[in-house]
Amino acid sequence: MVLELYLDMLSQPCRAVYIFAKKNNIAFMMKNIEMLKGQQFSEDFNKVNILRKVPVLKDGDFTLEESTAILLYLSRKYNTPSHWYPPDMKKRGRVDEFLAWQQSTIHVSCSKIFWLKVVIPMFINQQLPPEKLHDVTEDLTTNLQKLEDKFLRDQPFLIGTEISLADLVAIVELMQCMGAGWETFEGRPKLQEWRKRVEVFLGKELFAEAHARILNNQEMRNMTIDPSLKVQLKPFLLKMMK
Numbered sequence: 404m405v406l407e408l409y410l411d412m413l414s415q416p417c418r419a420v421y422i423f424a425k426k427n428n429i430a431f432m433m434k435n436i437e438m439l440k441g442q443q444f445s446e447d448f449n450k451v452n453i454l455r456k457v458p459v460l461k462d463g464d465f466t467l468e469e470s471t472a473i474l475l476y477l478s479r480k481y482n483t484p485s486h487w488y489p490p491d492m493k494k495r496g497r498v499d500e501f502l503a504w505q506q507s508t509i510h511v512s513c514s515k516i517f518w519l520k521v522v523i524p525m526f527i528n529q530q531l532p533p534e535k536l537h538d539v540t541e542d543l544t545t546n547l548q549k550l551e552d553k554f555l556r557d558q559p560f561l562i563g564t565e566i567s568l569a570d571l572v573a574i575v576e577l578m579q580c581m582g583a584g585w586e587t588f589e590g591r592p593k594l595q596e597w598r599k600r601v602e603v604f605l606g607k608e609l610f611a612e613a614h615a616r617i618l619n620n621q622e623m624r625n626m627t628i629d630p631s632l633k634v635q636l637k638p639f640l641l642k643m644m645k
């Protein structure tokens with residue numbers, strides 16, 4: 404039975420899973436879940452994942468959520484090249500450290516900036532308090548600095564000389580901020596060089612394909628949002644704006 408991946412390419416964890424599967428020639432059936440159409444709330448998707456989040460992997464009767472768990476599952480099941488998740492205990496420890504760290508730092512900052520600058524204006528016709536955006540961009544700047552100082556340092560990749568899951572998970576996050584019009588790499592030459600190395604390794608074509616929707620989001624911004632979805636999400640979005 405072919406592996407199924409439930410993904411929305413607007414989501415950074417989904418892109419990490421997509422790129423990893425493609426780069427490693429893992430055969431899968433793509434199940435598109437369009438969050439902006441509210442498809443994560445559908446009855447069908449609820450049967451797959453009661454958490455109503457993407458990405459989700461379905462391997463026969465086994466269902467797995469959380470992108471980092473999915474990436475690790477795929478790396479083990481398909482015995483992907485060891486640089487992704489090195490067997491050396493200390494290097495592996497570093498990858499684990501990064502995967503844990505990013506969830507509460509860059510993932511949060513990059514998601515917030517995208518929601519505030521792109522998604523919320525599509526749903527709510529209300530001015531964003533400038534101090535809110537200021538706080539989020541301040542956190543983002545702090546987290547980018549930590550990413551450089553603690554993980555990248557003067558190395559080619561986040562945990563050393565070879566690319567790992569840490570780099571993949573990081574790059575899709577930073578591209579999310581670019582999708583929100585935030586010049587993530589400006590004034591950060593080290594990070595800029597790292598981005599080029601990661602992009603070249605992953606393959607420029609695959610990288611561009613995976614990021615096409617997030618970077619060329621004019622079509623998305625012009626989308627008509629279902630009025631009932633607007634009503635459903637309004638309380639959550641107003642809370643995010645506070």
Ligand SMILES: N[C@@H](CCC(=O)N[C@@H](CS)C(=O)NCC(=O)O)C(=O)O
Pocket residue numbers: 414415416438443455456457458468469470471506
């Ligand atoms: N920690 C999870 C994050 C999953 C997540 O928050 N997914 C978002 C997209 S990035 C989602 O499905 N949102 C739909 C919603 O909240 O309604 C992972 O790494 O997979």
